[in-house]
Amino acid sequence: MKQNSFRMGRLDHVHIRVPNRDIAAQWYSDYLGFEVVKKYDFWAKGFSGGPLQISADGGNTMLALFEASEGHPLAPQLTGVAFSVDSDTFISFSRSLPNGIESPAGQQLKANDIVDFDLCWVYNFVDPWGNHFELNCYEYKQIKQDLIAADNLTPVRYWPSELIDEYQK
Known part of the structure; x- marks a missing residue:
């Protein structure tokens, strides 16, 4: 190579x-x-x-x-564009929901739409033209304490939480 x-x-x-x-x-x-x-x-x-x-x-x-x-048709960004923010910005965004931003499913984005990826927290959303975005925060423990626990949120999970424990062994 x-x-x-x-x-x-x-x-x-x-x-x-x-x-x-x-x-x-x-x-x-x-x-x-x-x-x-x-x-x-x-x-x-x-x-x-x-x-x-x-x-x-x-x-x-x-x-x-x-x-x-005509030569460049509207073709929404479906794979997504991800942005990373600090915990204060992420918490502020979460607490502003619902605010007119929609989830990829076409419903108002809500605070409980937060996704737990074990190493970061994510909100997935779309703009009015169908372009997909992610808002990420890697200050995992801070968000868990100051947002998830404080606001009694129930995050979405895509895989069992035990997988991160196994991976980190």
Whole structure:
């Protein structure tokens, strides 16, 4: 196997198709705290078909909103885009639910929709155009104490909790 000295850099942006970039940018701002990245605004304003770059972390990681068109149909991101936040942000998000964000099943996302992955906590949701997202928090013990126990939540589990004990032996 060939050794390669090249290493991929950080995740820059993810392409998201929406019917209208401005309406989508407003939704992402209202519900998830994204802002237009002014530095790249010329791509959206300078020519037809360019992306509107938005970010919730000052432009380090972005969503590139592309308007669906005849040559580029609306194709929702079904595999999901995952974002990671600290425990305070995660708890704040959870306690804001339900707030108009939907689960992938098409119902209002609720605090009890939280998923326990044994090493992190996750909320799965979709934007109004069917693009799938995850909100992750890896401060596991903090969330278990300050959110799960404090708010008496019953997390969703995809596998038995005993598997993590076996794995960590």
